[in-house]
Amino acid sequence: MSGDPRVRIEGVSHRYGAVAALEDVSLDIADGEFVTLLGPSGCGKTTLLRIVAGFERPSAGRVLLAGEDVTGRPAHKRATNMVFQRPTLFPHLDVFANVAFGLQVAGVGKADQRARVREALELVRLEGYERRRSHELSGGQMQRIALARALVNRPKVLLLDEPLSALDLKIRLDMEVELRRVHRETGATFVYVTHDQREAMALSDRIAVMNAGRIEQIGAPTDVYRRPTSVFAAQFVGDANVLPVDVVEAGDEESTVRLGDTRHKVRCPRPQPGPAWLVLRPEAVEMRAGTPDETPGTLRGIVRDVAFRGTGFGCRIELPALGAQVKAEGRGATPPFDVDDEVGIDWRPESCWLLPRERGDDTPPPPVTSEPESDPAQARA
Amino acid sequence: MSAVAEPPAASPARAPAPRERGLRLGPVLLTLPAALTLLLFLIAPLAAFAVYSFLTGSLYEVSGPLTLENYREIAQSELNRKLARNSLIVGLLAAGSSVVIALPIAYWLRYTTSRTKTLVLFLIVASFLASYLVRIYAWRTILGAEGVINSGLGALGIVDEPLTFLVFNRFAVTLALVHIYLPYVILVIYAGLGPLQPAYLEAAQDLGAGWVQRWRRVVLPAVAAPVGSALLFVFVLSAADYVTPQFLGGTASVMIGVQVQVAFQGTGDYAGGAAISFALLAGFLVCYGLVALGLRLARLDRLRFAS
Amino acid sequence: MSPGRFTGLVTVAGMLFLWLPLLVVVLFSLHTTASLSFPFDGFSLRWYERISESPEVRAAARNSLVVATSTALVTLVLATLAAYGMSRSRSRWRAPLSLLFFLPITLPGLFIGIALLIAFSRLEYSLSLVTVTVAHLVYVFPFFFLLARAALERLDPALEEAAADLGATGWTIFRRVTLPQVWPVLVGAACLAFALSFDEFIITFFVVGPDPTLPLFIWSSLRRTIDPSINAISTLLLAFTVLLFVVTFALTSWGERRRRGTVDPLVLTGAQEPR
Numbered sequence: 001m002s003g004d005p006r007v008r009i010e011g012v013s014h015r016y017g018a019v020a021a022l023e024d025v026s027l028d029i030a031d032g033e034f035v036t037l038l039g040p041s042g043c044g045k046t047t048l049l050r051i052v053a054g055f056e057r058p059s060a061g062r063v064l065l066a067g068e069d070v071t072g073r074p075a076h077k078r079a080t081n082m083v084f085q086r087p088t089l090f091p092h093l094d095v096f097a098n099v100a101f102g103l104q105v106a107g108v109g110k111a112d113q114r115a116r117v118r119e120a121l122e123l124v125r126l127e128g129y130e131r132r133r134s135h136e137l138s139g140g141q142m143q144r145i146a147l148a149r150a151l152v153n154r155p156k157v158l159l160l161d162e163p164l165s166a167l168d169l170k171i172r173l174d175m176e177v178e179l180r181r182v183h184r185e186t187g188a189t190f191v192y193v194t195h196d197q198r199e200a201m202a203l204s205d206r207i208a209v210m211n212a213g214r215i216e217q218i219g220a221p222t223d224v225y226r227r228p229t230s231v232f233a234a235q236f237v238g239d240a241n242v243l244p245v246d247v248v249e250a251g252d253e254e255s256t257v258r259l260g261d262t263r264h265k266v267r268c269p270r271p272q273p274g275p276a277w278l279v280l281r282p283e284a285v286e287m288r289a290g291t292p293d294e295t296p297g298t299l300r301g302i303v304r305d306v307a308f309r310g311t312g313f314g315c316r317i318e319l320p321a322l323g324a325q326v327k328a329e330g331r332g333a334t335p336p337f338d339v340d341d342e343v344g345i346d347w348r349p350e351s352c353w354l355l356p357r358e359r360g361d362d363t364p365p366p367p368v369t370s371e372p373e374s375d376p377a378q379a380r381a
Numbered sequence: 382m383s384a385v386a387e388p389p390a391a392s393p394a395r396a397p398a399p400r401e402r403g404l405r406l407g408p409v410l411l412t413l414p415a416a417l418t419l420l421l422f423l424i425a426p427l428a429a430f431a432v433y434s435f436l437t438g439s440l441y442e443v444s445g446p447l448t449l450e451n452y453r454e455i456a457q458s459e460l461n462r463k464l465a466r467n468s469l470i471v472g473l474l475a476a477g478s479s480v481v482i483a484l485p486i487a488y489w490l491r492y493t494t495s496r497t498k499t500l501v502l503f504l505i506v507a508s509f510l511a512s513y514l515v516r517i518y519a520w521r522t523i524l525g526a527e528g529v530i531n532s533g534l535g536a537l538g539i540v541d542e543p544l545t546f547l548v549f550n551r552f553a554v555t556l557a558l559v560h561i562y563l564p565y566v567i568l569v570i571y572a573g574l575g576p577l578q579p580a581y582l583e584a585a586q587d588l589g590a591g592w593v594q595r596w597r598r599v600v601l602p603a604v605a606a607p608v609g610s611a612l613l614f615v616f617v618l619s620a621a622d623y624v625t626p627q628f629l630g631g632t633a634s635v636m637i638g639v640q641v642q643v644a645f646q647g648t649g650d651y652a653g654g655a656a657i658s659f660a661l662l663a664g665f666l667v668c669y670g671l672v673a674l675g676l677r678l679a680r681l682d683r684l685r686f687a688s
Numbered sequence: 689m690s691p692g693r694f695t696g697l698v699t700v701a702g703m704l705f706l707w708l709p710l711l712v713v714v715l716f717s718l719h720t721t722a723s724l725s726f727p728f729d730g731f732s733l734r735w736y737e738r739i740s741e742s743p744e745v746r747a748a749a750r751n752s753l754v755v756a757t758s759t760a761l762v763t764l765v766l767a768t769l770a771a772y773g774m775s776r777s778r779s780r781w782r783a784p785l786s787l788l789f790f791l792p793i794t795l796p797g798l799f800i801g802i803a804l805l806i807a808f809s810r811l812e813y814s815l816s817l818v819t820v821t822v823a824h825l826v827y828v829f830p831f832f833f834l835l836a837r838a839a840l841e842r843l844d845p846a847l848e849e850a851a852a853d854l855g856a857t858g859w860t861i862f863r864r865v866t867l868p869q870v871w872p873v874l875v876g877a878a879c880l881a882f883a884l885s886f887d888e889f890i891i892t893f894f895v896v897g898p899d900p901t902l903p904l905f906i907w908s909s910l911r912r913t914i915d916p917s918i919n920a921i922s923t924l925l926l927a928f929t930v931l932l933f934v935v936t937f938a939l940t941s942w943g944e945r946r947r948r949g950t951v952d953p954l955v956l957t958g959a960q961e962p963r
Contacts, residue, residue: 055583075586088584091684092602101598102588135685142687153588409781411773415766415829419788423826426803429810441809486702489695501699503937508706510929512887514903515922518910519709522716522724522919529712532725563706592692614794621796624890638798645802645894655806658799 004067006031006189007052007157012061014047021047022058023213029191031156034183036192036200039210040236045193046161048210052191053159054078065157081150082159086166087142089134095121095145096130102153120152121145123182140171144178151186160192164199176202197237201225209233225281231355234279235367241280241326242364244357247273254349260321262299265349277355277364282314284351285328287337288344298344301326306335317343434659438652451656461640461657468636471551472620475558476612479566482559483611487570488600492579509564517628520557524548524629549631557629558619566611573607574600576686605681609672617665637661710926717919724916735920745921748905755817755901756885759824760878763832766825768874771836772862793830797890800826805894815897823895824885831884832877839873840866872943879936883929 007029014022022044029035037045050056052063054075062071070078081102089098097104099120100113108116121127124144134142143163150158160179164172180203183190194200200207201221209217209224209232217229228234231242248263249256250273255266257278266278288295301317304325313335315328326345330336337343434452437445455461490498523529524547531543547553577600585599601608623638630636637657644654676682716724720732739745770789774782792800804823808815843866851865889903896904902925909918 053587055586075583076589076591080587082584082587084580084584086580086687088578088580088687090581090585090599090602091686092605092681101585101590105589105594105598134687149588407779408773408776409779409785412770412781412785415770415833416785416788418766419791419826419829422804422807422822423792423800424788426807427799429806430799430803433806482698482702482705485695485698489691489699492691493696494690501703504703504707506937507930507933508710510883510887510933511710511926512889512903512922512929514887514889514906515713515926516709518906518918518922519713522914523709523712527723527725529716529725532727536726560706560709563702567702617794618796621798622890623798624893638796641798641802642893645805651806654802658802662799 004064005029006033006066007191008062008064008067009048009052010062010064012048012051012058012063014044014051014056014058014060020213022051025061025213025215027208027215027218029189032187032189034180034190034192034203034205036194036204036207037210038194038197038200038207038237040195042212043210044213045195045210049082049159049161049191049193052157053080053082079155080157080159081153081155082161083143083146083150083163085162087134087139087146089137089142089145089149091134094130095126095132095134095137098134098145099149099152101149106153116152117148120148123151123185124148124178138171139167140175143167143175147179147182151182151188155188157189157191158186160190162194165194165196172199179203201237207237209237211236227353228279228355231277231279231364234277234353234355235364239282239327239329240367241278241282241285243278243280243322243324243326244362244364245276245278245354247271247276247354249273255354257354260299260319262297264297264347266352266354267349268352268354271354272356275357275359275361277357279353279355280326280347281351282327282329284347285317285326286346286348287315287317287328287330288346289337289341290344291342292344295344295346298346301343301345303337303339303341303343306337306339308335317345319345430655431659433652434655436652438650438654441649441651443652451652452660454653455656455660461637464635464637464640467551467634468620468638471554471558471626471634471636472616474551474555475562475619476615478555478559479562479615480570480608480612483563483566483570484604484608486567487574487604490567490571491574491577492582505564505567509568513561513624516561517557517625520553520560521548521628524553524556548629549634551630551634553629554622554625554634554636557625558615558622562615562618566615569607569611569614570604573604576684577603578686581686602679602681603684603686605679606676606684609676613669613672616668620665621661713919714923714926716916717923719916719919722915724914724919735916736924739917739920739924744905745902748900748902751817751899752886752902755821755824756882758821759828759885760882762821762825763828763881764874764878767829767832767877768836771833771840772866775837775840789833790830792826797827801891801894804891808895815895817897817899819895819897820892820901823891824888827888827891828881828884832881835873835877835880836870839870843869872940876936876940879932879939883932887925887929 005028007027009025009027009029012022012025013020025044025048027035037048039045047056051058054070054073054077058071062069064070065079089095090101093101096117099117100108103113103116117130118127121129124147126141126144126148129137129141129145134145137145143166146163164175167175176199179190183203192200192203201224204221206218207221207224208215211232217224217233219227224233224237228237228240234240234242243259245257245259247255248258250271252270253267255268255271256263257266257276259278288298292300299319300321301319303315304318305316307314312329312331315330315335315337317326317328318324319326328345433443435447435449436443437448437450490501521528525531526543526545526548528548530547531540534540535543581599581603582595585595590598620636621638621641622636623642626634626636626639641654641658641661644650644657673682715728717735718731718733719728720730720734723729770785774785801823804819804826805815808819813819847865847869848861851861856864886901887903888901889907892901892904893907900908902921906918906921906925909921
């Protein structure tokens with residue numbers, strides 16, 4: 001069945017009692033892809049991963065691995081391996097026995113075990129750690145051993161449940177590089193779960209943005225970032241300014257929107273005339289100093305906060321005429337503006353995006369704060 | 382004056398002393414009353430008890446020079462060997478059975494999400510409080526020839542003759558002992574499973590382990606220490622029991638504890654009884670040592686689970 | 689990792705195993721006739737009437753009450769102090785002291801009973817309820833100590849440090865900061881001590897004098913005749929201790945809930961540290 005995707009999730013729904021964790025989710029993952037399920041806690045991403053792993057049985061729908069229906073099969077009979085949020089290395093075993101666990105369960109010979117464990121440890125750059133015990137390892141090292149423990153079994157599909165969320169930022173960034181390298185070297189299919197959109201964009205071939213049990217958008221990181229299909233996706237993946245506008249001229253290449261008193265050009269596939277949301281990324285906001293006369297066509301704003309960020313700066317600008325706040329980002333060592341300065345806001349037509357809006361709906365939903373999702377099964381333990 | 386300036390060593394006077402929380406005066410002093418009480422009413426009596434084993438016993442008294450005669454007698458006594466064997470068997474059976482039954486129950490308690498969990502815990506701890514004597518009495522009335530089981534089976538017409546194998550034998554003694562110690566063993570193993578979060582079992586399952594492998598490779602090693610201590614506990618208390626064998630055991634299942642009790646309250650051979658007791662105690666210490674050593678060698682004695 | 693059907697079944701069987709024999713005792717305490725076998729002839733309270741009229745039963749019950757109360761109170765003081773001292777100290781005496789405090793649990797009652805018998809006979813101190821109380825004290829101590837220490841170690845040391853910083857010293861800190869937080873567990877442990885003492889037989893057997901405790905009385909009754917009056921006494925004993933436990937459980941639950949808003953039954957029994 002060479003035409004089958006490596007992983008197919010077909011119409012999967014899942015309820016915990018009266019709560020619907022997943023609603024009719026479908027997704028195909030190709031062999032060797034790195035797909036991330038991204039969303040806030042409670043969106044169902046971990047539940048979906050656990051269903052693919054075999055720890056939960058979906059209330060409805062099917063899971064197929066390489067064309068085979070494995071929905072009813074328990075986890076230990078599936079060709080998937082998982083890296084958990086916490087390392088869960090067995091404390092009564094040393095690193096070798098931990099990594100070789102799956103091999104020993106499968107009855108692999110001692111010599112083979114040694115060779116493959118060595119190979120797996122080399123893959124995660126921890127050669128020679130065979131005799132160590134888990135309490136002698138740092139958090140990052142433990143997760144790499146956990147990764148080795150999963151990969152030693154040469155799974156076709158590797159599932160990763162927020163494996164970096166318990167690690168410090170610096171280590172996390174290093175681990176991202178490691179994960180990408182391991183993915184390249186093994187060629188396995190990775191299904192990754194995280195609430196961290198930056199991580200998702202750095203690692204994935206495709207991102208599935210999830211919200212309230214559904215997949216809102218699937219696409220390559222640049223697609224999801226530049227062309228979000230919903231306000232939720234716009235706000236969750238990266239920072240976004242979402243402003244209510246009206247489309248006054250809908251063109252094939254360029255359209256015009258009205259925002260307050262000003263009109264702006266937008267380059268976006270043919271929108272409908274009428275109300276719309278304008279999605280503007282902070283780095284696309286251009287700030288111009290000067291009086292209203294000196295800066296025609298811009299939105300008037302007052303700088304309310306300036307923060308230096310090392311790599312650049314961030315500003316919050318209040319737009320009194322619209323009663324809205326806008327976030328802006330820029331490069332440069334010194335922020336060019338101070339609090340209480342008056343500025344003019346503008347942007348380039350190709351740097352923004354439009355989304356449908358209901359008439360009368362003038363306030364964008366607040367962005368969902370993302371926290372590491374606590375595994376519901378674990379939370380009950 | 383040395384040419385090389387010595388680097389200032391971490392001076393103990395300067396290094397911050399570990400913070401003693403709460404009270405300023407050595408808190409250990411607070412343990413004094415309790416410690417003295419126990420020294421006075423446990424250690425001293427035990428010491429006297431030990432000394433008795435080296436004296437000569439006669440009708441509720443001891444006398445004479447220190448001697449090893451009592452121990453020599455024990456080592457040579459055929460009766461003692463038989464009693465020891467019986468006690469060993471009953472002890473092992475009771476300990477083993479308790480643990481085997483307790484393991485699945487403790488597992489269920491630890492990993493169930495059912496709301497009946499609290500009820501079950503309540504039942505276990507409450508049964509803990511049933512008096513030793515009440516339990517023995519209960520089993521006697523149930524297992525006897527005119528007991529509940531036999532009369533029940535008879536009334537239902539299942540048997541004509543009462544089943545005599547139920548009581549006055551090792552089986553009845555073991556059954557009663559398991560009934561007594563099971564709640565404790567369940568709780569100990571349940572507590573031992575606390576640190577073993579479900580994620581570990583899921584990880585094992587993910588790596589291909591079915592329930593047999595999971596138990597063998599993850600669950601049992603994780604609770605090896607609590608299981609070891611529970612086994613020891615039940616074994617020691619069962620082997621030294623003197624009431625249950627008298628009440629539920631037959632003539633063939635007399636145990637060491639009975640002999641000791643008889644020595645002290647029947648024949649009055651204090652020294653002999655003391656010697657048997659301490660030989661028993663020595664045996665127990667050896668067992669403790671072996672189990673502790675075994676756990677240490679297998680590195681299962683001090684597991685630290687990441688939370 | 690949900691447990692499968694098998695473990696659930698074993699659990700049910702286990703609960704039946706633990707409780708059916710006890711319930712049988714209760715059942716036959718209500719028997720109309722003196723027989724302890726089936727068929728069951730009907731319900732009657734005559735045995736309860738008989739024992740309530742018996743002066744010996746009443747005396748034995750009173751003795752047990754006196755001993756248990758004394759045991760609980762003395763243990764409360766000694767063990768709480770000891771637990772507090774241990775939990776607040778880093779002295780190198782902690783390990784040997786711990787060993788001492790837990791020793792009674794590891795020794796069969798036979799040893800403790802006989803050792804005390806020897807001690808009292810050597811000192812020519814005649815056996816009485818006092819000797820029984822001493823024996824119970826030794827026996828019950830580790831249980832109380834365990835619970836008290838667990839509760840005290842769970843407390844946030846920052847609270848006591850804050851009090852000290854505000855100028856409070858030893859006893860004041862204990863009275864105003866520590867005690868208000870742990871008193872439910874201490875009361876629960878005292879009730880446990882009481883129940884254990886009330887039930888105790890194995891050690892008591894050796895050190896009891898002319899006044900029997902209730903379990904001792906049951907034992908001597910067994911020598912005479914076995915009839916449902918023993919069931920009646922046993923049922924009362926059982927009911928009393930279980931009731932005590934329920935009250936303790938409710939009390940410590942309430943205390944725990946008030947302190948941290950949620951209840952973990954295992955934390956209450958002291959068998960586990962909270963997570």
